[in-house]
Amino acid sequence: MKQLTVDVAVIGGGTAGLSAYRAAKQHANHVVMIEGGPFGTTCARVGCMPSKLLIAAAEASHQAQSTDAFGVHIEGAVVVDSKQVMARVKSERDRFVGFVVEGVDSIPSEDKIEGYAKFVGTHTLQVDGHTQIHAERIVIATGSRPAYPQVWNELGDRLVVNDDIFDWDDLPASIAIFGPGVIGLELGQALHRLGVQVHMFGVGGNVGPLTDPAVREYATQTFKHEFPLYPDVKLEHMKRNGNAVDIRYVDDHGTLQDIKVNYVIAATGRRPNVDKLALESLSLDLDSKGVPIADPLTMQSSMPHIFIAGDASNQLPLLHEAADQGRIAGDNAGRYPTLQNGLRRSAISVVFSDPQIAMIGMTYQEAQRRLGACNCLVIGEVSFENQGRSRVMLKNKGLLRIYAEQGTGILMGAEMIGPAAEHLAHLLAWAHQQQMTIAQMLDMPFYHPVIEEGVRTALRSAADQLDSNSDCATTCMECEQEGMA
Missing domain, CATH: 3.50.50.60 (FAD/NAD(P)-binding domain)
Structure with a gap:
């Protein structure tokens, strides 16, 4: 049995694990990364990249079959060669995976340990039957897997x-x-x-x-x-x-x-890969699904030397979130006992359907919970069915709803389905992160004719309902205090 003593052990070699390893190396001399499967990311292998390749082929087929309304007629049937479709999906997928593997290959071999880890002590990990690691700090970045009955x-x-x-x-x-x-x-x-x-x-x-x-x-x-x-x-x-x-x-x-x-x-859905880590041997605070609870700003668990990041944290299972969480967890594991709050960006999520779906900031459900009880939630709305540029392109399906706080006029969040939602969501997320008001957003430039004019319509809808004399901020704070009491 090989024995190792390290400053930081990172369990998992995906997006979060790689980010955690690199961040920890900035502060600690001896950092190892443990991976039981292939090093690399869910996104590149079986997630966001191959799925977008399949979606791109589907969009090409759909567009080719949807030209008649423009007066453009394609003679004969549109033929989908599904074998060729899948050949390109796999070829390009492997190319993306290759870039990730190149990054992993640049990591010193002595820092990579192959095998599945489990806790056999508060600071001790057993990796299969070949290695036992004593780690001063540990980052759990084991990702997730599909879940079904x-x-x-x-x-x-x-x-x-x-x-x-x-x-x-x-x-x-x-x-x-x-x-x-x-x-x-x-x-x-x-x-x-x-x-x-x-x-x-x-x-x-x-x-x-x-x-x-x-x-x-x-x-x-x-x-x-x-x-x-x-x-x-x-x-x-x-x-x-x-x-x-x-x-x-x-x-x-x-x-x-x-x-x-x-x-x-x-x-x-997907299930965090924490069930085989023998967490029951630790005194970690777990949520109802058995996942360790982590501080979202430091990614530290209830046991100060253990951090958790990425899909394993069960917070926001998205690649950019995994990268951010991994960086925060690795940075704090490396610099421990000194901790530093990491940058947590405004929430943003996109579904690459057609029309696309997107959400930023607070969800409707969260906004209702925080502002609805005190009647301080303002909702601005626009339908894309008659929005100029959308109708020109025959992409005029969609609905955007923007949530703002009465009184302050601050943008709280938005949910939408519609054309170019991935781009509209970024504009709204940037505004949300800057804590902009509806009035400030309306002062921004809008070109004509563009889909973004639909955002302006929704903002105007919200602005018409705002009352600058409202004391909602104070009222809602009192509501929250009463609820906590």
């Missing part, structure tokens, strides 16, 4: 998770996707536009990450118009039948339906 394993190889799709050489004729969240929407719509028969099912009525009932309803009806979507399905049964799966469900009209699909895709 274990009973579905009875479907055998007819059940796949989203990670598996990017190893396909060809596309199936039909699929059922369970989970109309970010991953389910992106992959489901893309596969539909590439010629796959898609049925999408959910429980509870949620579509994407949206919490605003008006935006969520708009999104639901928009996607339902394109492919079968049942956000709150009543599933009667799902059974394997040879090389297919039989599914019986009750549709929105109460009618019993039977379908047969080639595969079932589980897109029902």
Whole structure:
């Protein structure tokens, strides 16, 4: 058994782990990174990059089939060569992974330990059966994995998770996707536009990450118009039948339906990879899902020498958040016992569907909880159905809702579905991080004709409801204090 003593041990070699390792090395002499699987990131291998490659192919197909309204007619059918589609997806995916691997290869070999780690003491990690590490500080950056009901394993190889799709050489004729969240929407719509028969099912009525009932309803009806979507399905049964799966469900009209699909895709969320770390041997404070609770500004857990970052933290499972959290956790693990609050940016999330979905700052649900009880929530709204540039491009589907605080006029957040939402979200997130007011945002330049003019319309809608004489800031503070009491 090899014995090591180090300043910092980072468990995980993905986005958060790599960021943590590099940050810790700025302060500590001996830092190691432990990884049981391939070094690299979920994003490059099975997440954001390959999914966007599939979406890009789907957009090309959809655009080619949607030119008639412009008076541009393509003679003959648009043919999707699904084998060629997947060949490009995998080729470009491997190229992105290569860049990540190059970065990992630049790390000294003695700093990389291959194997799965678990705690055998408050400062001691056992890596498989070959190495025991005593670490003064530890960063948990073990990422996440797809999660689904274990009973579905009875479907055998007819059940796949989203990670598996990017190893396909060809596309199936039909699929059922369970989970109309970010991953389910992106992959489901893309596969539909590439010629796959898609049925999408959910429980509870949620579509994407949206919490605003008006935006969520708009999104639901928009996607339902394109492919079968049942956000709150009543599933009667799902059974394997040879090389297919039989599914019986009750549709929105109460009618019993039977379908047969080639595969079932589980897109029902991801689970932090902390269950095999033997955390029960520690006195860590855990949340209801067994995930260590970390301070969002320092990423320090309830045990001062242990930090947690990335998907394993169960805070915001996004690549840019993982990179930020890893940097903060590694920096503090390296400089410990001195701690420094890290930069936490305004929240921003995007679903690369068509229309796109985006959210920034506070969600509607959070804004209602903080401002709704004291009647201090102002909502500005715009529909993109008659927005000039959107209509010119025949991209005129969407709804943007902006949340502001009465009295101060400060932008609190926004939820939207619409054209170029990924770009609109960045503008709004930058304004949110600068704590701009609605009036200050309206003073910014808006060109004509651009989609951003829709943002101005929503801002004007909010401005019309603002009362500068309101004492909402004081009222809401009193409400919060009463609630805490």
